[in-house]
Amino acid sequence: MTDLFSEHLFNEYLLTDEQSIRYFKRTLALLDEPEYKFTDFKNLVDLQIEKIGDRFTGREFQKFFATQHLLCHVIHRYAKDASNLGMK
Numbered sequence: 001m002t003d004l005f006s007e008h009l010f011n012e013y014l015l016t017d018e019q020s021i022r023y024f025k026r027t028l029a030l031l032d033e034p035e036y037k038f039t040d041f042k043n044l045v046d047l048q049i050e051k052i053g054d055r056f057t058g059r060e061f062q063k064f065f066a067t068q069h070l071l072c073h074v075i076h077r078y079a080k081d082a083s084n085l086g087m088k
Contacts, residue, residue: 014067020047032082041075
């Protein structure tokens with residue numbers, strides 16, 4: 001499934017650097033681990049914040065949050081499917 005995302009959805013359109021792609025793929029791969037603490041996802045968000053730097057206004061602000069929203073939605077869906085939301 002990760003390969004399909006890379007090929008058809010994300011690739012150069014959402015995540016452009018190798019480190020971001022690596023964090024995202026690791027997050028998806030580890031979602032079904034019951035003790036996974038989403039460290040790679042946290043690192044992904046931190047990296048995106050670093051990349052935007054002081055350009056956090058206007059269109060850059062909108063693009064950043066649109067990207068985060070999409071990433072969070074994908075992660076939430078995968079975690080839900082893997083029954084790894086931490087809720088009983």
